[in-house]
Structure formats: C-alpha cells, structure tokens
Amino acid sequence: MAHTYISDFKDHVGQTITAKGWVYNARFGKANIFVEMRDGSGYTQCVFSADDLDEATFEAAKKLTRESSFAITGKVVQDERQVGGYEIHAEQLEVYDYAVDYPIKVNETEHGVRHLADRRHLWLRSKRQWAILRIRNEIIMAIHDFFQGQGFVQMDAPIFTGNACEGTTDLFETDFFGETAYISQSGQLYGEAMAMAQGKIYTFGPTFRAERSDTPRHLAEFWMIEPEMAFFDNEMNMDMIEKFARHVVSRCLENRQTELQILGRDIEKLESVKQVFPRVSYDDAIDILTGKKEVNGKNAITVQEEDLAAAKSGIEEKKKDIADREAAIKAGMKKGARKFNEAKIIALRSEIAELEEACRNIPKWIASAKNFVHGEDFGNSDETVLTRVFSAPVMVYNWPAKVKAFYMKEVDGDPNYVKGVDLLAPDGYGEIVGGSERETSLEVLVRKIKEHDLPMEAFEWYLDLRRFGSVPHAGFGLGLERMVRWVCGIHHLRETIPFPRRYGRLLP
Ligand code: 4AD
Ligand code: MG
Numbered sequence: 001m002a003h004t005y006i007s008d009f010k011d012h013v014g015q016t017i018t019a020k021g022w023v024y025n026a027r028f029g030k031a032n033i034f035v036e037m038r039d040g041s042g043y044t045q046c047v048f049s050a051d052d053l054d055e056a057t058f059e060a061a062k063k064l065t066r067e068s069s070f071a072i073t074g075k076v077v078q079d080e081r082q083v084g085g086y087e088i089h090a091e092q093l094e095v096y097d098y099a100v101d102y103p104i105k106v107n108e109t110e111h112g113v114r115h116l117a118d119r120r121h122l123w124l125r126s127k128r129q130w131a132i133l134r135i136r137n138e139i140i141m142a143i144h145d146f147f148q149g150q151g152f153v154q155m156d157a158p159i160f161t162g163n164a165c166e167g168t169t170d171l172f173e174t175d176f177f178g179e180t181a182y183i184s185q186s187g188q189l190y191g192e193a194m195a196m197a198q199g200k201i202y203t204f205g206p207t208f209r210a211e212r213s214d215t216p217r218h219l220a221e222f223w224m225i226e227p228e229m230a231f232f233d234n235e236m237n238m239d240m241i242e243k244f245a246r247h248v249v250s251r252c253l254e255n256r257q258t259e260l261q262i263l264g265r266d267i268e269k270l271e272s273v274k275q276v277f278p279r280v281s282y283d284d285a286i287d288i289l290t291g292k293k294e295v296n297g298k299n300a301i302t303v304q305e306e307d308l309a310a311a312k313s314g315i316e317e318k319k320k321d322i323a324d325r326e327a328a329i330k331a332g333m334k335k336g337a338r339k340f341n342e343a344k345i346i347a348l349r350s351e352i353a354e355l356e357e358a359c360r361n362i363p364k365w366i367a368s369a370k371n372f373v374h375g376e377d378f379g380n381s382d383e384t385v386l387t388r389v390f391s392a393p394v395m396v397y398n399w400p401a402k403v404k405a406f407y408m409k410e411v412d413g414d415p416n417y418v419k420g421v422d423l424l425a426p427d428g429y430g431e432i433v434g435g436s437e438r439e440t441s442l443e444v445l446v447r448k449i450k451e452h453d454l455p456m457e458a459f460e461w462y463l464d465l466r467r468f469g470s471v472p473h474a475g476f477g478l479g480l481e482r483m484v485r486w487v488c489g490i491h492h493l494r495e496t497i498p499f500p501r502r503y504g505r506l507l508p
Contacts, residue, residue: 007041009076009086018073019044019088022125023064023099025106033061036083037072042258043127045079045087046072057093066106067125069096109350113494120499121508131259132495135252136484142251143204143225143478146244152200152227157187159206163458165189166405170209172220183208186477187226189407189462192438195228195473196465202227214503216492217380217430219481221501228475234409234419234437237474238395241423241433242277244478245393249273252487265489269427275392277423285378285396289369289386298389301366307388308362311355318348318355377403378422383430390426397421406448408436421476429486435476442466 004017021039033048048061064070073092078085103119104111108126116123123129147154160176165186172183187203194201203226211218229240249270252260260267278295280288287293291301325341333341365381372382378396387394398411399420408418423433439445445466449459484496494500499508 003071004076005041006037006039006044006084006086009042009044009084009088012076013078013086014076016073016075016091017088018071019046020071021069023066023068023070024127025066026064028062033058033064035061035064037070037088038125038127038130040130043083045082045084046074046090047087048090048093053090053093057090060093060095061090063098064095065099065102067099067102067122069099070094071096117494117500117505118508124498127262129495131262132484132488132490133498134259135256135263135488136480136496138252138256139248139480139483139487140204142248143244143480145251146247147200147202147227150200152202153194153198154204155191155194155198155201156205157184157190157194157203157226159184163189163462164454165407166209167452168454170211172208172210185209186224188228188475188477191226191228191475192462192465192473195230195475196469196471200227200229212503215380216494217482217485219493219497219500219502222493222497223480224477225480226475226477228473230471230473232437232474233472234397234421234474237435237437237476238279238397238421241395241421241435241476245277245423245433245483246273248483249487260488263488263490265487269489270487272392272426277393277395278390279395279397281398282396282400282417283374283398285386286372286374288389289372289378289382291370295389300385300389301369303388304362304366304369304385308359308366311358311362315352315355315359318352322348375400375402378431380430383424384428387424387426387428387430393426393432394424395421396424404436406452406454407438407445409439410444419474423476425482425486427489429482431479432482432486433476433478435474437472437474440466440470440472442470 003020004012006019019037019039021037023035024038024043025036027034031050035046035048037044037046048058050058071094072088072090074088074090077087077089079087104116104122104126108116108123108128124133144154160181161184162181164171164182165188171185174181174183184207186207187205191201191203205224206221207224208221211220227240229236250273253267253270284293288295288300291299322345325345329338329341361381365385368379368381369385378386397420398417401410401416401418404418404420408420411417411419419437421435422431424430425432439448442463445463449456481493481496485493488496490496494502
C-alpha cells in the first residue's frame with residue numbers, strides 16, 4: 001500500500017493512512033505509548049493505546065527504541081499542541097528494524113562535537129541537521145531560480161585544472177596521467193570563457209582549497225556559485241550581488257519558517273537583507289574600523305566597548321539568576337518545577353559561557369581593529385567589528401591590488417587598487433561573496449601574471465579571451481556553505497554540508 005508522508009497529513013485529517021519512518025523519541029506510559037516519528041518530510045506524534053490495540057501490537061510498540069524503523073497504520077488527528085500540528089492514532093504497527101543502542105541522544109548538545117562528527121552518517125538524522133540541510137536545499141533552489149529567471153545559463157567548469165585561479169598557496173595537487181594537475185579552486189576563469197559565448201552564465205560546482213587550518217569558516221571542499229556577466233562593470237556587479245543575496249535569503253524566510261524556528265534563528269536579523277546594502281570603499285572601511293570615521297553616529301570601537309560592558313553585566317545578572325534558582329530548588333519545589341528550573345540553569349550556564357567568550361574576544365578584536373595596517377586584508381574579527389555598525393550586509397569595494405587575485409581590473413588611474421568587492425554578512429558571519437570586474441587589457445594581464453609569479457603557458461588560453469573580442473565583464477563567487485551558515489545562524493561550516501571535508505576530517 002502506498003504510504004503517506006507526514007508533510008501531507010493536512011490533506012488526510014480523519015482518514016486512516018499508513019506512514020513509514022523512524023523513532024525520533026519515545027515516551028512509555030502504562031496505557032499509552034507516544035512515539036515521535038520522523039520520515040524525512042517532517043515530524044509527527046504516534047499514539048499507541050493499549051485500549052485500541054491487540055496485545056501483540058502494544059508489546060511490539062513497547063520495544064520501539066530510538067531510530068527503530070517502522071510503518072504505522074492509523075487515523076490522522078489534528079492537534080495544534082503536537083509537533084507538526086497532527087498526530088496519528090495507531091491501529092497497526094509493522095517494525096522493519098529495532099535499533100540497538102543508537103549512539104546519539106535526542107539532545108545532541110550532550111555530546112562533544114567529535115562524537116557527532118565521527119558519526120556524521122547518523123548525525124544527519126537529528127532534527128537540527130535535518131533543518132539545516134533543508135535550508136541548504138532551499139538556498140540551492142533559490143539560486144537556480146534567481147539566475148534562470150534572469151536569463152543566465154548554467155554551465156559547468158572542469159574540476160581538474162592546469163592552472164591556479166586564486167593564488168597558489170592552497171592548491172590541491174594531483175597526478176593527471178603523469179601531468180601535474182590541480183583540483184579546482186574556482187571555476188571563474190572558465191566562467192569568463194563561457195560568458196563570452198553565452199553572455200550571462202553561472203557555474204555551480206565543488207571547489208577545493210587546501211586550508212591547513214581548523215577554522216569555523218573554512219572547508220577543504222565547498223560548493224561555489226560563480227556568475228559571470230559580459231558587459232558588466234563593478235557597479236552592475238554590486239547591484240546583482242545585492243539583488244541575488246536578497247532573493248535567496250527572502251526565499252528562506254518565506255518557505256523555511258519551520259526549519260528556522262527549529263534552529264532558533266533570530267528572523268529579525270535576517271530581515272536586514274530587505275534594506276539597501278551599504279557600499280563602502282576599502283579606504284573608508286579602514287577609517288570606520290579604526291574608529292576614525294563614524295556610521296550614523298556609531299563609532300566601531302565604542303560599539304565594541306559597549307558590547308563588552310553589556311557582556312560583563314549580562315554574566316553578573318545570569319549568575320545571580322542561577323543562584324536564586326538553586327536556592328529555590330534547595331528550599332524544595334514540585335518535581336515539574338524543579339525539572340524546569342534545572343533545565344533553565346543549564347541554559348543559563350551555556351549563555352554565560354558564550355558571554356565569557358565574548359569578554360575574552362572583544363579586547364583582542366578592539367586591539368586588532370585599532371592597529372589595522374592599511375593595505376592588509378581583513379581578518380575575521382575585523383569583519384565582525386566593521387559590520388557591527390551597519391544594520392544590513394555591507395559591500396566593500398576597491399581593494400589594494402596586493403591582497404587580491406591577478407585578474408581583477410585596476411582602478412582607473414590607480415594601479416595600487418583593483419575593482420574587487422566583498423559582501424560581508426552581519427553578526428560575525430563575515431565574507432559570503434567575493435567578486436570583481438575583470439581586467440580587460442592583454443598587456444596589464446600579462447604583467448599581472450608575471451607579478452604573481454604564475455606560469456604564463458598555463459594562461460595562454462585565458463589570454464585569448466583578451467585577444468579576441470575583449471569586453472568589460474564582471475562576476476562573483478558565493479560560498480554556498482557560508483550562505484547556509486548565515487541563514488541558519490550557526491557557528492561552524494561543518495554543519496552546513498552533509499559530509500564536510502576539512503583539515504583533519506576525511507571520514508565518514
Ligand atoms: O573570494 P573567493 O576566493 O573568490 C573567488 O574564488 C572568485 N574566483 C569568485 C569569482 O569572482 N568568480 O571565494 C569566493 C567565496 C568566498 O567569498 C567564500 O564565501 C567562499 O567562496 N570560500 C570558502 N568557503 C568555504 N571554505 C573555504 N575554504 C572558502 N574559501 C572561499
Ligand atoms: Mg575572498
């Protein structure tokens with residue numbers, strides 16, 4: 001018999017259907033067993049009642065452990081109080097497999113990260129991971145819809161490449177039938193060739209960087225979306241980045257409310273994409289970062305000092321709250337109230353830990369911002385400090401040539417600067433997009449390839465794009481996982497992709 005997905009229960013209220021899935025959680029009473037079932041499409045409550053079932057079926061239900069797989073036949077009942085808004089009253093049960101000692105608890109935060117990462121193949125089943133990866137899927141669909149709706153053609157760049165794109169330090173090298181090859185850092189150079197054929201294209205593929213550091217925002221394998229547009233300058237590029245980011249985030253706000261709620265995402269913060277994205281030059285950004293220049297009356301350094309003071313007083317308040325609750329528990333209270341307060345204390349402790357981390361970090365961030373050397377690239381904390389004074393994502397343009405790639409177009413009359421642009425997400429999420437207008441002059445490109453110490457032979461094909469009908473063009477790259485991280489409001493990229501590949505992690 002065909003089964004019904006939990007996401008379709010709304011169309012089956014009052015009907016007897018069969019659902020198939022796994023035990024997410026279970027509570028066992030004498031007369032009733034409540035099983036929270038997940039089937040991939042959603043979550044629902046299954047009620048097994050001793051009064052309604054024959055003994056064998058009720059006994060079978062009694063043995064349901066976490067992640068056991070089963071089919072249930074029963075009536076769909078609307079119940080606002082239940083997860084998903086429905087429950088199913090069991091009439092029949094068929095067990096596929098009783099799972100023994102499933103190694104991940106419902107509350108996954110009780111495990112260390114390593115325990116979870118080692119079991120990523122199972123961890124994917126947890127509610128939080130389910131929500132994150134459904135948002136990832138929404139983002140992917142929104143990206144395709146956006147570009148397809150604007151007449152872009154999706155084209156694929158090769159993964160094996162004979163040349164670097166973004167600098168040689170983090171290239172993965174491999175053997176290609178006896179020749180040295182690299183696995184792609186970026187599809188951009190091929191994207192430029194394809195844009196000269198199709199006008200507006202985007203690539204959507206895996207990219208690889210040998211980042212030998214364990215940071216929350218670097219993966220060794222990540223997915224990049226790289227649009228490239230003929231006859232676009234960097235202004236038009238920035239218009240496109242802004243419209244694109246707004247479209248993708250807005251789609252998630254519209255279609256993924258349940259998932260965002262599971263993640264506890266502060267929706268109001270994401271709504272900032274609906275505002276105009278401020279555009280600041282690199283030089284202005286440095287003045288803002290170092291506190292020389294204010295934004296809407298806000299000084300970046302002062303704001304950090306205020307955040308630090310707020311964190312300190314927050315810690316004191318929460319400590320007092322914990323002490324009060326502990327005293328009240330000691331004085332005696334009913335079991336339910338005690339449980340509630342104990343859970344609250346655990347939550348308060350983790351909030352304190354976060355504030356303590358802020359207290360350790362902010363002084364370092366302030367020092368780094370104040371001592372920022374003009375001409376350097378932004379560090380992680382510099383992006384956090386800079387974006388904190390804005391209420392929307394920020395675009396920083398016109399970068400020092402020496403921190404950016406060889407292909408970026410020089411600013412007219414000032415070869416020390418290039419027409420690059422980074423999109424910085426607020427609240428510490430940092431760089432999401434990097435892009436630029438591309439150099440069109442054959443002479444300048446040849447000089448830049450030499451200056452960057454890149455092998456000219458490998459770029460001959462690329463230089464042909466400037467020999468035959470060179471036109472102004474621009475494009476950008478979105479790191480998919482960085483976008484997922486920001487939309488979901490999570491700390492680490494390891495949770496934004498089904499099977500992360502990063503320094504020190506090849507299994508599972
Ligand atoms: O700024 P990047 O290096 O730019 C490029 O690769 C250009 N070729 C893009 C273009 O103009 N077509 O990388 C683009 C984005 C970054 O903004 C970031 O979101 C993401 O890719 N990214 C990473 N994501 C995860 N792990 C890493 N190691 C990443 N490195 C870059
Ligand atoms: Mg970049």
